[in-house]
Amino acid sequence: MNELKYLAAYPAQLQEQVRQLIARQRLGEYLHQRYPDRHPIQSDRALYGYVTELKQQYLKSAPNIDKVLFDNRLDLTHRALGLHTAISRVQGGKLKAKKEIRVAALFKEAAPEFLRMIVVHELAHLREAEHNKAFYQLCCHMLPDYHQLEFDLRVYLTWRDLETR
Template identity: 75%
Template sequence: MNQAASDITLKYLQGYSEHLQNQVRQLINERRLAAYIEQRYGQQHPIQSDKALYKYINALKQNHLRNAPQIDKVLYDNRLDLTHRALGLHTAVSRVQGGKLKAKKEIRIASLFKHAPPEFLEMIAVHELAHLKEADHNKAFYKLCEYMLPNYHQLEFDLRIYLTARELVSE
């Protein structure tokens, strides 16, 4: 790490208070950021195939959103990356079939989550599932995320720290 932590722009944490950002900078200065994540989220999840990911996300949907539209396709997508700030994506692909317009729901999860802790995969899956009911990132959306995953906000924050730590290692 070439620059002082106080000079680092914490792009994944910009919406958080200066106090929290300073705590993260202190962990960076002390070279303890990766250890913090490793201690809290040490293991990698076993869901490695698109088929397993589909089953996993469908099970979450059945537990929390039975009346939501059916999900037609779920996959890890290596085209989603941090430069586009896309960790997951939900889409409705419309096609004409036999004179009728058919909309298929798809969820794509960034491939970097193949090797992430299970808590982060669950957080991203819950986030994308919530979009089946709420299109925008509004109060109702985050309330739904909290309903499906009670510690959603803490996991989202820790995921942002995880992404920051990954980026520091790659520099």
């Protein structure tokens, strides 16, 4: 039986459906049918604009974001597809916190829906630090099909692992 490490928390029935697609070698085809497009955001500058636009639309009163970039060092071995950080520095007599969002470089090649899901996830951390009920409600406010996209992203990561073996 195939180990589905990205889908371990999901019901056995869903895992079995994914295993069947893998067994029939149709997982890639399934994903391509569901998510045929690739987004045009390839630079850090374009990503910053994309993130800022979403923040303005849904989180106007949240702190400004100082830096957004694709990070080649973020990957599944670090168990992170995106990071939000606040770096504190003393400037004059004040303590300034610079907010950063880093998105794993693998999302340069992903479907636009997956990029949006990761960005929404990281933006939600501007308001909610923990993965609690309020956090997921905020994610769903910004992206109503957030949970489906999170599941499909995990299926995509499973497929990527199979392709690299």
